Amino acid sequence: MFGKSNSDSLLNQSGRSYVGEGMQVEGEIYSSGAIDVSGLITGNVKVQEMVIFDTGSVRGNLYVEKLNIAGHVEGEIIANEVSLDKNAVVKGDILFKKSLKT
Numbered sequence: 001m002f003g004k005s006n007s008d009s010l011l012n013q014s015g016r017s018y019v020g021e022g023m024q025v026e027g028e029i030y031s032s033g034a035i036d037v038s039g040l041i042t043g044n045v046k047v048q049e050m051v052i053f054d055t056g057s058v059r060g061n062l063y064v065e066k067l068n069i070a071g072h073v074e075g076e077i078i079a080n081e082v083s084l085d086k087n088a089v090v091k092g093d094i095l096f097k098k099s100l101k102t
Contacts, residue, residue: 021055037071044075054087
């Protein structure tokens with residue numbers, strides 16, 4: 001009854017998390033995987049890979065290896081690779097090590 005289902009093990013293997021449009025998360029987020037954001041995150045985020053969709057918003061500092069932004073970010077960004085969509089809005093400094101694509 002409480003054992004792991006096959007879908008649970010598949011989700012854990014993907015290493016991706018999702019913050020949906022109607023969802024708001026407050027606090028620090030740390031992950032060795034990836035996170036996709038369509039909702040709102042208020043707090044600092046440290047992850048391997050992050051995608052902020054056009055409806056997504058982050059208020060806090062981002063420490064990411066690979067970052068794609070189509071939504072809004074208020075805070076400092078420190079990343080290896082940053083990609084900005086034409087609709088991206090960033091209020092803060094962007095520090096990148098490898099590349100910045102606009």
